[in-house]
Amino acid sequence: MILKVNILIVVFLLLFLGCKKEEVEEEIFQTTPYDLVIPRGFPTNINIPSDNPLTKEGVELGRYLFYDGRLSGRNHPDSQMSCGTCHIQKYSFELGPNNPQFPDGHPHGLTGIKTPHYVLPLINLIWNNRGYLWNGMISESNTNLGSVAYGVPALPEYHMRNIESLVWMGIYAPHEFNGNSEMTVKMISSIAMYKPMFKAAFGDEQVTYERISKAIAQFIRTIITSNSKFDQMLRGEVQLSTSERNGLILFTTEEGADCFHCHGQPANPTMTTHDFYNNAKDSVFTDPRDRYAVTKRKQDHGAYKSTTLRNIELTGPYMHDGRFKTLEEVVDFYNYGLVYSEYAHPLMHKLEPPYGNGASLNPQQKADLIAFLKTLTDHEFLTNPAFSNPFEQ
Ligand code: HEC
Numbered sequence: 001m002i003l004k005v006n007i008l009i010v011v012f013l014l015l016f017l018g019c020k021k022e023e024v025e026e027e028i029f030q031t032t033p034y035d036l037v038i039p040r041g042f043p044t045n046i047n048i049p050s051d052n053p054l055t056k057e058g059v060e061l062g063r064y065l066f067y068d069g070r071l072s073g074r075n076h077p078d079s080q081m082s083c084g085t086c087h088i089q090k091y092s093f094e095l096g097p098n099n100p101q102f103p104d105g106h107p108h109g110l111t112g113i114k115t116p117h118y119v120l121p122l123i124n125l126i127w128n129n130r131g132y133l134w135n136g137m138i139s140e141s142n143t144n145l146g147s148v149a150y151g152v153p154a155l156p157e158y159h160m161r162n163i164e165s166l167v168w169m170g171i172y173a174p175h176e177f178n179g180n181s182e183m184t185v186k187m188i189s190s191i192a193m194y195k196p197m198f199k200a201a202f203g204d205e206q207v208t209y210e211r212i213s214k215a216i217a218q219f220i221r222t223i224i225t226s227n228s229k230f231d232q233m234l235r236g237e238v239q240l241s242t243s244e245r246n247g248l249i250l251f252t253t254e255e256g257a258d259c260f261h262c263h264g265q266p267a268n269p270t271m272t273t274h275d276f277y278n279n280a281k282d283s284v285f286t287d288p289r290d291r292y293a294v295t296k297r298k299q300d301h302g303a304y305k306s307t308t309l310r311n312i313e314l315t316g317p318y319m320h321d322g323r324f325k326t327l328e329e330v331v332d333f334y335n336y337g338l339v340y341s342e343y344a345h346p347l348m349h350k351l352e353p354p355y356g357n358g359a360s361l362n363p364q365q366k367a368d369l370i371a372f373l374k375t376l377t378d379h380e381f382l383t384n385p386a387f388s389n390p391f392e393q
């Protein structure tokens with residue numbers, strides 16, 4: 001009898017300890033904070049939503065999802081598309097010239113419908129606090145939550161506010177995946193590989209569209225480029241050539257080429273203000289997706305984001321409508337191609353006398369300016385394994 005009781009006690013104890021162990025396991029679910037290093041001289045006001053902190057596990061899951069064609073909700077290779085289809089690392093997360101799938105540099109979705117504008121690079125977006133897309137439609141201050149304007153139905157979860165919402169825009173938009181959240185969640189849930197990854201990032205294996213968008217947004221926020229020749233010069237490691245240095249002086253002076261007001265400078269090494277301007281390309285404005293479409297302020301007709309000029313030599317065609325194929329064409333435009341309109345931004349000083357239609361640089365100065373722009377290329381970044389396609393490693 002005593003023995004029986006003892007055995008019972010042991011059984012109880014085992015059961016009890018067993019439960020306890022499970023409880024403890026649940027309690028100790030924790031993620032590893034991602035070690036984000038802010039490069040010297042870069043701003044410290046970074047954009048990380050409070051409900052989606054960067055974790056090592058989340059970033060890793062996001063990297064796989066970013067490159068997985070099955071995110072489109074389809075299994076057949078011909079009908080797959082991933083974020084990496086249009087945002088390609090070696091072209092600074094743009095399409096690059098001579099893309100076999102999109103030879104004119106203008107991408108289209110699985111439907112064949114072209115994207116309304118040309119691609120934007122996904123670099124250093126963690127410093128963007130002023131809205132995403134060429135017209136800034138996705139922003140923290142957006143009151144137009146949920147819209148059918150881009151083919152995306154109004155969803156309560158779809159906030160149109162940050163990188164998280166752009167994941168869903170990509171999945172729904174007819175000019176991108178042309179899918180929907182049910183298809184994507186079903187497809188990703190059916191892939192065994194992802195189960196432990198969701199568990200590590202979010203505590204259990206459940207795949208939801210909120211988790212998918214959070215993980216991809218986390219990955220995108222880690223994509224930082226800060227080791228160009230320009231950065232190395234700022235850190236005192238290398239010197240610019242005479243031509244590059246003259247180009248930097250032109251870039252950062254009003255009497256020179258006058259680029260720095262909108263595109264950064266040594267004191268703002270993101271090389272963008274993240275703001276929107278009409279940079280005097282046209283006199284008539286008909287694009288229904290310019291900055292005016294978002295703000296309805298008259299002065300925003302024909303205004304777009306002043307993109308970062310980092311890695312700019314790799315991201316042609318240039319401007320929201322890809323009108324310039326090469327950097328030479330862009331510099332020719334700023335040099336003598338400016339077009340006056342009442343909407344041209346006041347910072348386009350070269351519209352004023354004695355200039356009128358551009359900076360009037362001589363051929364040597366033009367070459368110097370381009371030489372400087374090319375110092376903004378970060379070659380190490382373009383193959384950094386932390387951002388590369390994990391399915392090709
Ligand atoms: C078919 C090509 C294509 C695919 C696929 C694609 N994108 Fe894009 N992406 C674009 C284009 C074009 C733009 C610029 C759109 C605009 O502003 O009009 C853009 C812009 C963005 C931006 C805004 C960048 C900025 O500086 O404001 C983010 C973020 C982004 N995409 C993330 C994604 C994610 C995440 C995916 C995958 C879910 C994805 N993209 C898939 C073409 C694509």
Ligand code: HEC
Pocket residue numbers: 257258259260261262263276277278279303304305306307309312315317318319320321330331334345347348359
């Ligand atoms: C008043 C602000 C302003 C000034 C000054 C300015 N830019 Fe821009 N820049 C912009 C805007 C806005 C865009 C995007 C316009 C568009 O897409 O329609 C742009 C686009 C560009 C692009 C193409 C970016 C891309 O990703 O396609 C390059 C290159 C460029 N600018 C270089 C320069 C240079 C070089 C100078 C000086 C000669 C200069 N900019 C002066 C506002 C400015």
